[in-house]
Amino acid sequence: MTVSQTLDANWSQFHSNVAVISAEGERLTYQQLASETDAIFPPTERKELVLLVTDNSPASLIVYLAALRTGRAVMLQPATIAADRLDDLITCYQPDWLWKAGKLISLQSNVARGAPVHPELAVLLSTSGSTGSPKQVRLSYTNIHANARSIASYLQLTPHERPLAHLPMSYSYGLSVINSHLLVGATVLLTADSMMERRFWQFCREQQATSLSGVPYHYEMLERLRFQRMDLPALTTLTQAGGRLATDKVQAWAEWSRNNGKCFIPMYGQTEATARISYLPAEMVLEFPQCIGIAIPDGRLQLQDEDGAEITAADQPGELIYQGSNVMMGYASGRDDLMRGNETPALSTGDIACRNSRGLYYIVGRKKRFIKLFGVRTSLDEVEQRLRQQWAATNTLGVEHIACCGQDQQLCIAVAGKGIAADALQQSASQYLGVHPSVVQVKVLEELPVTEAGKINYVLLQSCFDSDDTPSRGAPL
């Protein structure tokens, strides 16, 4: 795969199609998009790294595409990134360019020349955006192209599609919506507005959006907004990813979609697979709402037991392993890692799943300790470590021991110590993680439960939080 064959392989065919319309009224054809992207960066011999702080504006999209088209690697971060975390990333990755708030800044004079960047490296994305970890997923041009092509294939995308691209570009799901539609010559309706704003729905209606994407909490918003009563005849497809939507909700959305001539398509994926791994075909959702479905086109799913042997029997649990051209090159934790090639032949998802007799996969648990907060995969171990470091450095709250457990949309923090104010801790942790306090639950225990080996017993710990719903400050142990 050469650089010029990422998303723009067919742009010459689409030249007069409108590629992008923004909520602010900007409009660019594919021809304009191509010429705008060509004007961003001066020619260079050496492969450069661009740090792009995206605000879902056409300007930031142009910089992203310019980087892809000119063979630069690009790291995407959301506009909400804290200034000190951005500084950390700059120190850690030594980018040559920074694009932020409409300005492209050359950092070459400030920063010592970084180590070389692998020729296949295209995009760097965060896995656990809100924890501020410098860990990045390394995606190649092949990864980006392959996933976009698979998505375009199973969603049967045509140049007539007009997706409402409201998810942040720095989020793999958001980026995949843009990539898959730009691959087929469709019109991306780009906005930074949220569903809770009038302009979002005006834009949706006036520009006749044909599809809407959302993580579970967007579906909660849609319910709250009485979306099902809105008159949006052009909107025919709803996709859902970014964590598990409760089975009864999946059923309800599928039923409503069927009765109203729409398609509801639940999908499963990881940033480590560029975005998508599997999808549940619309016609199967009602019958199998608990399933994550089948592998995307050109991908392969299998289940492995603890010894790495493949499980072929129906309804037997094993770790879900994915193989396909969209599996990342590997992780990076700093500039020196960017010269590394492809190190990930198969992706161990960390999810424990089964395959039913119809060949559909369903998740039954997790091998690793991950939860999703607002669609962002969050490592409990990472959060725990960071909170420990934070309170070790500035222990104003009297914390002696701290451990995290939880489930999607509920981070549970258990602490032991003297005179701890759970409220203050909850506020502090939610601010630190950049999430709403309602998804952070804090419990003060006399001591944290441990196993015989002296490690934290997370099963017991979780049961302290499951036993009641009210945030108690008591010590159930």
Place this chain on the structure above:
Amino acid sequence: MTLEQLFAESLGVAVDLVHDDLTYQSIPQWDSTAHMLLIARMEDEFGVMLDTDDIIDMSSVAKARQILAKYDVQC
């Protein structure tokens, strides 16, 4: 519960930060997620069923008071 208290709890901010001129997205705590929680709390607390326009028009504390008044909620 006063409207100010309800806002303070839903947004996770101190009650003295809540005044009529406080607008959506003027503080980082009042984002789209908090807005949804705010709406949910309001419906529970005041026993109303807000429609789409109410939700997307509720762009300030003053506006919230005005919208709730439509449903005979004085707060």
